[in-house]
Amino acid sequence: MGAGLAGGRAAVELRAQGFTGSIVLLGAEEHPPYDRPPLSKGVLSGRLEETTLPLDLGGVEVRLGQRATGLRPGTVETDAGPLAYDGLVLATGAAPVTLPGDGPQRVLRTIDDARGLRDALKPGVRLVVVGAGWIGAEVATIAAKIGAEVTVIEAAASPLQVALGGEVGGQTVPWYAEAGVDLRLGVSVREIGPQALVLGDGEVLAADEVVVGVGVRPDTAWLAESGLVLDRGVVADEHLAASWSADGPPVVVVGDCAAWWSRRYDRRLRVEHWDCAQGSPAVAAATLLGGEAVYDPVPYFWSEQFGRMVQVVGLAGAGDTRVWRGDPGAVTAPEARRAPGWSVGWFAPDGRLSAIATVNRPMDAVAARRLIAADAVVDAERFTDLAIPLKDL
Ligand code: FAD
Numbered sequence: 001m002g003a004g005l006a007g008g009r010a011a012v013e014l015r016a017q018g019f020t021g022s023i024v025l026l027g028a029e030e031h032p033p034y035d036r037p038p039l040s041k042g043v044l045s046g047r048l049e050e051t052t053l054p055l056d057l058g059g060v061e062v063r064l065g066q067r068a069t070g071l072r073p074g075t076v077e078t079d080a081g082p083l084a085y086d087g088l089v090l091a092t093g094a095a096p097v098t099l100p101g102d103g104p105q106r107v108l109r110t111i112d113d114a115r116g117l118r119d120a121l122k123p124g125v126r127l128v129v130v131g132a133g134w135i136g137a138e139v140a141t142i143a144a145k146i147g148a149e150v151t152v153i154e155a156a157a158s159p160l161q162v163a164l165g166g167e168v169g170g171q172t173v174p175w176y177a178e179a180g181v182d183l184r185l186g187v188s189v190r191e192i193g194p195q196a197l198v199l200g201d202g203e204v205l206a207a208d209e210v211v212v213g214v215g216v217r218p219d220t221a222w223l224a225e226s227g228l229v230l231d232r233g234v235v236a237d238e239h240l241a242a243s244w245s246a247d248g249p250p251v252v253v254v255g256d257c258a259a260w261w262s263r264r265y266d267r268r269l270r271v272e273h274w275d276c277a278q279g280s281p282a283v284a285a286a287t288l289l290g291g292e293a294v295y296d297p298v299p300y301f302w303s304e305q306f307g308r309m310v311q312v313v314g315l316a317g318a319g320d321t322r323v324w325r326g327d328p329g330a331v332t333a334p335e336a337r338r339a340p341g342w343s344v345g346w347f348a349p350d351g352r353l354s355a356i357a358t359v360n361r362p363m364d365a366v367a368a369r370r371l372i373a374a375d376a377v378v379d380a381e382r383f384t385d386l387a388i389p390l391k392d393l
Contacts, residue, residue, distance in 0.1 A: 001026055001068045001076060001088065001089065001090055001091060001092055002026075002027060002028075002068075002090065002091035002092035002093055002219075002255075002257070003025050003026065003027025003028075003029065003032065003033050003062065003064065003091075004027070004033055004034075004036070004091060004093050004255065004256075004277065005033060005035065005036070005053060005255065005274065005277040005278060006091040006093070006254040006255025006256070006276075006277035006278075006280060006281055007025055007027065007033065007089065007091030007092075007254070007255070008025065008032075008033030008053055008055045008057065009055065009254075009277070009278060009281035009282075010089040010091055010252075010254055010281035010284055010285055011023050011025045011055075011057060011060045011089075012055050012056060012057070012281075013281045013282045013284075013285035013286075014089075014285045014288065014289070015056075015059060015060070016285075017282075017285050017286060017289055017291075018289070019285070019288075019289060021086070022061065023059070023060045023061065024060075024061045024063060024083065024085075025057065025060050025061070025062045025063070026063045026066050026068060026076075026078060026083070027062070027063070027064050027065075027066070028065070028066065028067040028068075028092075029064065029065070029110060029112075030064050030065045031052070031064065031110075031111060032052055032053075032057070032062060032064065033052070033053045033055055033057075034050070034051045034052045034053055034111055035051040035052075035053055035274075036051070036109070036274070037274055037302075038051045039051065039108060039109075039110075039111060039113070039114035040108055040114070040135055040138035040139055040142070041138060041142070041304055043111065043114040043115065043118060044108075044114055044117060044118050044121070044138075044139065044142040044143075045118075045142045045145065045146075046118060051111065063080070066078050066079060066080045067079045067222075068092070068222055069222055070222060070223075070225060070226065071088075071222070071223055071226035071228070072226065072227070072248075073227070073244065073246065073247065073248030073249060074086075074248065074249055076088065085249065086249055087249060087250045087251075087252075087288045088249065088250070088251045088252070089251075089252050089253070089254060089281075089284060089285075089288065090220075090223075090234050090242065090251060090252070090253040090254070090257060090258075091253070091254045091255050091257065091277075091281075092218075092219040092220065092222070092257050093218075093219050093255055093256040093257055093277075094109075094216035094217060094218050094219055094256040094257060094272055095109065095216060095217060095219045096108070096109050096212065096213075096214075096215070096216050097212070097214050097215050097216065097217060098212055099130065099189055099191065099192050099212050099214070100190070100191045100192070101191030101192035101193055101197075101198070102192075102193065102194070103191075103192040103193040103194045103195065103196065103197075103210065104192075104194070104210065105192045105210045105211070105212050106120075106209065106210065106211045106212070107211070107212055107213070108135055108139060108211060108213065109216070117139070117209075117211065120208075120209050121142070121143050121146045121148050121209070122146070122147075122148070123146065123147030123148065124147065124148070124149060125143075125148045125149065125208045125209055126148070126149045126151075126206060126207050126208045126209070127143050127148045127149065127150050127151070127207065127208065127209045127210075127211065128150075128151045128152075128153060128197055128205060128207040128209070128210050128211075129143070129150065129151070129152045129153070129210075129211045129213060130152075130153050130189050130197070130210065130211070130212045130213065130214055131152075131153075131154060131212065131213035131214040131215070132152050132153075132154035132156075132158075132159035132160065132176075132183060132185075133159070133160060133162070133163070133213055133214070133215065134160070134163070134213075134301075134303045134305075135213035136152055136154070136159075136211075136213035137152075137159060137160075137172070137175075137303065137305040137306070138303060138304065138305050139211050139213060140152050140176065140179070140181045140305075140306075141179065141304070141305050141306050141307075144179040144180050144181050145179075148209075150179075150180070150181045150182065151181070151182040151183075151184065151205070151207075152176060152181055152182070152183045152184065153184050153187050153188075153189055153197070153199070153205075154183065154184065154185050154186075154187065155186070155187065155188040155189075156169075156185065156186070157170075157185055157186050158170040158172075158173065158185060159172045159173065159176075159183070159185075160172060163312065164312070164357055165316075165322075167322070168322070168328075168344050168357055171328040171329075171359075172305070172306075172310075173185075175305065175306035175308065176306070178306065179306050187199055187200065187201075188200035190202075192210055192212075195207060195208065197210060216256070216272060218232065218233040218234070218256060218257040218259070218270065219256075219257055220233065220234055220257055227244050227245045227246050227248070228242050228243070228244060228245075228251065229242065229243050229244075229245060231259060231268075232259055232270060233253075233257050233258055233259030233270045234253040234257055234258060234259060235259050235260075235268065236252070236253045236258055236259065236260040236261070237260065237261050238260065238261045238262070238263050238294045238295060238296065239252075239283065239284075239286075239287040239291075239292065239293060239294060239295070240252045240253055240254060240258060240260055240280060240283050240284040240287055240295050241287050250287075250288055252284035252285075252287050252288050253284065254277065254280040254281045254284045255276060255277035255280060255281075256270075256271075256272045256276070256277060257270075258270065258276070258280060260280075260295060262296060263294060263296045264296050264298070265315060269299070269315075271299045273299060273300065273301040274301075275297065275299070275300045275301065276297070276299070279295070279297055280295050283295040298313060298314050298369055298372045298373045299312075299313070299314065299315060300312070300313050300365075300369060301313075302365075308341075308359050308360055309358075309359070309360055309362060310357065310358070310359055311357070311358045311361075311362065311364075311365035312355070312356070312357045312358075313355060313356050313358075313365055313368050313369045313372060314346070314353070314354050314355035314356060314368070314369075314372040315354065315355055316346035316354055316355040317346070317348055317354055319348070319349055320346040320347055320348055320349075320354055320355070321346070321347045321349075321380075322344055322345070322346055322347075323344070323345045323346075323347055323380045323383055323384060324342065324343075324344050324384065325342060325343040325344065325345060325361075325364070325383055325384055325385075325386060326340055326341060326342030326343060326361075326386045327342055328342045328344070328359070330342065339360070340360075340361075340386050341358065341359045341360030341361040342358075342359050342360075342361070342386075343356055343357065343358040343359070343361050343364045343368075344356065344357050345368070345378070345380075345383055347378070347380055350377065351377040351378065351380070352372075352375055352376065352377055352378070353368060353371050353372055353376060353378040353383075354372065355372070356368040356372070363389065363390070363391075364390050366391075367389065367390035367391040367393075368390055370391070371390065371393070376393075378393050379393055
């Protein structure tokens with residue numbers, strides 16, 4: 001259920017792993033599986049029109065424009081009638097959170113959203129983006145380039161506060177000004193009215209277009225009565241198997257809607273990143289076919305904003321120490337492509353590198369992913385030296 005990256009990859013994996021029975025891939029959108037990261041980059045800028053994924057879905061019955069509406073053991077209810085199954089992959093992804101108010105607000109989740117916003121973005125258009133997270137920053141980047149008058153409203157004291165913490169997220173503040181974007185921090189939005197937003201202090205901010213990028217929620221409301229265990233996503237074990245409160249045929253879960261047990265972190269994770277939608281289906285398919293594979297990745301995410309490539313690997317722990325690598329204040333702007341960039345690492349009390357964020361340093365991200373996956377203890381002093389490749393630490 002769900003014909004995005006994770007659902008499409010699950011169908012391909014089932015075939016690749018030898019499943020010869022019938023596969024139905026059911027998707028609420030009218031589009032075959034497509035890639036979402038380019039929506040806020042190439043599609044929004046007009047450089048790309050299509051992002052259809054090159055998946056071999058021959059031998060898969062793809063039903064588009066059909067929505068699953070309910071589930072009971074052995075049967076999915078859909079708006080086109082019931083569908084019986086012997087095994088089920090849940091891949092319904094996540095849906096954007098919207099804000100109160102009866103004014104028009106855009107979100108950016110689907111290719112139709114992206115094309116609609118692209119058509120609305122013109123030089124001089126007053127665009128207000130709510131949320132200085134990943135999506136907000138990427139939308140602001142493209143809109144400013146097009147010549148829109150862009151304001152970004154963020155309730156937290158820095159951009160990317162939830163993902164990276166205030167001090168690291170705060171390093172991105174100058175990027176907004178440099179792009180001509182008015183970033184307003186510590187400002188909440190009360191509601192969205194016609195052609196204006198009402199802010200927390202009552203100020204009315206005029207806008208021709210409003211894009212809300214304040215996060216997503218797993219698209220699992222249709223499973224509420226199913227008897228599957230849900231808790232901010234579909235709860236699954238380390239093999240990505242979901243559990244019924246009663247008996248039922250096997251169900252696995254992949255991508256943005258999966259809340260699976262991570263052996264590595266000894267807790268449940270839900271990771272709304274491309275890498276998870278790409279990697280989890282192989283394990284889920286194996287599980288559905290009776291295997292014992294374990295899904296246990298080091299989380300990875302990238303974002304392209306204000307001419308920088310930002311990459312984040314791993315998960316920082318509460319007691320970790322932050323160590324800078326390079327100077328975050330140094331020039332990393334597009335015109336300084338040969339500038340060294342910078343990274344910041346989070347070190348566990350026992351000296352292991354637990355997470356890294358990198359700006360224009362893709363080789364740091366690659367090396368750190370290996371180090372984190374290997375639970376490597378890294379010399380924090382040497383880590384600070386940009387002249388020493390991370391792979392040599
Ligand atoms: P989705 O891609 O959401 O697919 C789920 C599909 O299921 C949807 O088509 C939906 O319509 C369908 N569906 C939902 N409910 C039902 C139902 N009841 N019945 C039938 N079908 C249903 N990640 C990165 O790592 N880096 C990036 O730079 C990045 N950029 C992004 C930019 C944008 C604009 C967006 C939206 C996401 C971005 N991501 C990025 C996140 C990444 O794209 C997602 O993690 C990934 O798409 C998740 O894939 P999925 O298949 O789990 O879910």
